[in-house]
Amino acid sequence: MNYxxxxxxxxxxxxxxxxxxxxxxxxxxxNGDIFxxxxxxxxxxxxxxxxxPINTPKDFIYENYKTLLRWDLAKDEAIIETFKEEPKKRxxxxxxxxIKAIRLLDGWFEKDIADEDYxxxxxxxxxxxxxxxxxxxxxxxSTFGVDPIEKENYTLQIIKEEAGYILQAKNxxxxxxxxxxxxxxxxxxxxxxxxxxxxxxxxxxxxxxxQMYSEITKRCQLCDGCTFLCPTCTCYxxxxxxxxIKGERLRLWDSCLFSSFTKMAKGxxxxxxFAHSWSRRLSCKLVMNDRSCIGCGxxxxxxxxxxxxxxxxxxxxxxxxx
Amino acid sequence: MNTQRPIPAVIKNIEHxxxxxxxxxxxxxxxxxxxxxxxxxxxxxxxxxxxFTPCSCIKEDGTFEIAINLVGRLTSKLHSMKVxxxxxIRGGYxxxxxxxxxxxxxxxxIIAGGIxxxxxxxxxxxxxxxxxxxxxxxxxxxxxxxxxxxxxDLRSWQNEKEIDLYxxxxxxxxxxxxxxxxxxxxxEKLKNIDGSSSFxxxxxxxxxxxxxxxxxxxxxxxxxxxxxxxxNMRCGxxxxxxxxxxxxxxCVDGPVMSISDIKKHHLVVFRECEPFxxxxxx
Numbered sequence: 081m082n083y084x085x086x087x088x089x090x091x092x093x094x095x096x097x098x099x100x101x102x103x104x105x106x107x108x109x110x111n112g113d114i115f116x117x118x119x120x121x122x123x124x125x126x127x128x129x130x131x132x133p134i135n136t137p138k139d140f141i142y143e144n145y146k147t148l149l150r151w152d153l154a155k156d157e158a159i160i161e162t163f164k165e166e167p168k169k170r171x172x173x174x175x176x177x178x179i180k181a182i183r184l185l186d187g188w189f190e191k192d193i194a195d196e197d198y199x200x201x202x203x204x205x206x207x208x209x210x211x212x213x214x215x216x217x218x219x220x221x222s223t224f225g226v227d228p229i230e231k232e233n234y235t236l237q238i239i240k241e242e243a244g245y246i247l248q249a250k251n252x253x254x255x256x257x258x259x260x261x262x263x264x265x266x267x268x269x270x271x272x273x274x275x276x277x278x279x280x281x282x283x284x285x286x287x288x289x290x291q292m293y294s295e296i297t298k299r300c301q302l303c304d305g306c307t308f309l310c311p312t313c314t315c316y317x318x319x320x321x322x323x324x325i326k327g328e329r330l331r332l333w334d335s336c337l338f339s340s341f342t343k344m345a346k347g348x349x350x351x352x353x354f355a356h357s358w359s360r361r362l363s364c365k366l367v368m369n370d371r372s373c374i375g376c377g378x379x380x381x382x383x384x385x386x387x388x389x390x391x392x393x394x395x396x397x398x399x400x401x402x
Numbered sequence: 403m404n405t406q407r408p409i410p411a412v413i414k415n416i417e418h419x420x421x422x423x424x425x426x427x428x429x430x431x432x433x434x435x436x437x438x439x440x441x442x443x444x445x446x447x448x449x450x451x452x453x454f455t456p457c458s459c460i461k462e463d464g465t466f467e468i469a470i471n472l473v474g475r476l477t478s479k480l481h482s483m484k485v486x487x488x489x490x491i492r493g494g495y496x497x498x499x500x501x502x503x504x505x506x507x508x509x510x511x512i513i514a515g516g517i518x519x520x521x522x523x524x525x526x527x528x529x530x531x532x533x534x535x536x537x538x539x540x541x542x543x544x545x546x547x548x549x550x551x552x553x554x555d556l557r558s559w560q561n562e563k564e565i566d567l568y569x570x571x572x573x574x575x576x577x578x579x580x581x582x583x584x585x586x587x588x589x590e591k592l593k594n595i596d597g598s599s600s601f602x603x604x605x606x607x608x609x610x611x612x613x614x615x616x617x618x619x620x621x622x623x624x625x626x627x628x629x630x631x632x633x634n635m636r637c638g639x640x641x642x643x644x645x646x647x648x649x650x651x652x653c654v655d656g657p658v659m660s661i662s663d664i665k666k667h668h669l670v671v672f673r674e675c676e677p678f679x680x681x682x683x684x
Contacts (some may be wrong), residue, residue: 189641
């Protein structure tokens, strides 16, 4: 069903949702930047931005610096305990590319030995799609088969149109906004740039792509913006804080580009050079794990050296023009 | 239940059989289960966690053994611990040795290099429980004769029928009157190796290419040669990404892998590098 509505009724609707859910939605900061944030006042919500927010939904569903457990060995009965967190009921308003990212995270955390915390959290999360009305400068999601406006796979989708907003609903579990006017609606055909992925099959081979890898390794500043801002990067490290008696264990985001990522206790590093690390990153994003790049362009936005995934694909495509 | 919560375990006994190796007898306070070749994540608070392979099954009194080689920060902390101290354990994780495949093969060869004997000792203990098991060849090499571990087991295996034990020490030692050389030299001495013989190898990664080369002289099926590989493992449950090797995660798809799987995934088991000396060793 398609309904016509306006921004004010959406704001009132989100306000009523805030009473029984924690609502996470794009919010405009004072300098104009858009961030996914927990919404306290429903008029903070911003739905008419271009491209993607700067941060990713993984900030909320796969937190950095998460405490995994505490130990207290002082007493006779040694205690190693995890936190019993009651998962909150949450609604998250997000771009279609970020929804694909969450589906990829679902696959990752639920395969083999499932991460119980993630599973419990995910069961209490409702996703609402914000369709794009204009293509952002870094977007290339169509390359990976993501539609800027979702055609089929949504329960609720909000799309900004020239006059007001369109709300699309398919068996929603949520109560809909008031004052809705049912309309017939055909979303406009939006498509980002589509890059050729043909080159990606051998992109991990840094001997065949020597020129590209020398360019990448020369430029990369190891700031790690690309991995921390990637909605599908899931690598983490585990660190203990405390002493022999009492302390807690934290989960920190990690990056496969860091030099000690694969290094073993004695000092032997099975992936010894920077090119090895980059080849791993590219094959993880473009070949393995069902191609975990979603084309959101955040790495291109964050990279100080212009070697985000979009730039690299273009680099691989037009080798002769480097 | 949190998947990454370790079980408290008490150190019941510590043996010190060689300069840098200690064998800890641990008593887990909650139920734990693992098979030979699987690894455990051992937590030493507050140094963190690392992967180790147990060297015995869980005995009737609820204890099991684990051999720890002093290498880095965590193992040096572990070596400083005393009987009664508490560490954390979780596991067993990964794919271990296939005992079914071993007992159904025409003969079994076990090749251990240095501390690599630890998981293989557990495997041998399990194989000895089968009365109709095939003939077992055990090849065990160490840098020095003083570095041989589990001397009592070696003696009992020597007396066992249907077991051939080949020992080799790399360096000349006054007390050692056995073979001087590497484990790979012993492979040539093996008898009756055919297409259904099985091989189980654990040792330092530089050993693997030499063993693959030596085994080419026998008509062995690559599906029956198993290596225990190692990587820097952090979570043990296939999520943290640290133990990647090509397109696999070793903590889930390994650590025991057959040569045919290693070739299928184009894995590089060892890259040549400068030898390292641990700064934690004195």
